[in-house]
Amino acid sequence: MPISSDRFLGTEKWGFGPTAVILKQSGSWTYGALVNQIWSFAGDEDRTDVNQTYLQPFLARSSASGVTLTLSSESTGNWEADSGEEWTVPILFNVSKVTSLGKRPISLGLGAGYYLETPNDQPEWKLRTNLTLLYPVK
Numbered sequence: 001m002p003i004s005s006d007r008f009l010g011t012e013k014w015g016f017g018p019t020a021v022i023l024k025q026s027g028s029w030t031y032g033a034l035v036n037q038i039w040s041f042a043g044d045e046d047r048t049d050v051n052q053t054y055l056q057p058f059l060a061r062s063s064a065s066g067v068t069l070t071l072s073s074e075s076t077g078n079w080e081a082d083s084g085e086e087w088t089v090p091i092l093f094n095v096s097k098v099t100s101l102g103k104r105p106i107s108l109g110l111g112a113g114y115y116l117e118t119p120n121d122q123p124e125w126k127l128r129t130n131l132t133l134l135y136p137v138k
Contacts, residue, residue: 002043013043015050033057053077066098070111081119089117090126098134105134 004010015038023032033056040050058072075089094111111128118124 011040011043011050012047013040013050015040028062030060030062031058048080051079053079068094068096068098070094070096078119085119087117088115088119088122090115092126092128094128096130096132105136107132107134 002010002012002014004012017036017038019034019036021032021034023030034054035056036054038050038052038054053076055075055077056072058070060068060070060072062068070093072092072094073090074092075087077086078088079086090113092111092113094109096107096109098105098107100106107130109128109130109132111130113126113128115122115124115126
């Protein structure tokens with residue numbers, strides 16, 4: 001939806017497209033992929049059309065102590081970009097731990113990534129931290 005608060009933060013276009021997840025859990029392993037495609041269909045005629053693919057393959061191993069190691073990618077393909085500038089492909093490694101903050105279970109994570117492919121003038125690596133509040137169902 002074209003609702004960004006600043007012209008540089010959004011496409012000013014309406015978009016739609018399919019999303020799918022394939023996931024398999026086997027013992028302590030979880031693996032699969034999330035895929036998404038978005039096409040614009042309306043909006044500001046002066047802005048570039050949206051035709052973007054998102055691919056997120058992942059492989060994770062969890063331990064009985066609550067530590068999870070994850071290897072993934074969050075690749076995007078911008079089919080409206082100039083030739084040779086379409087893909088952004090990071091490889092990400094993340095470590096997370098389920099613990100508690102008082103009586104509340106949480107997950108804390110730290111990750112790093114290296115970009116195998118980026119458009120010009122983009123970063124070569126990234127760092128990530130995360131805190132996830134958990135609400136288990138009993």
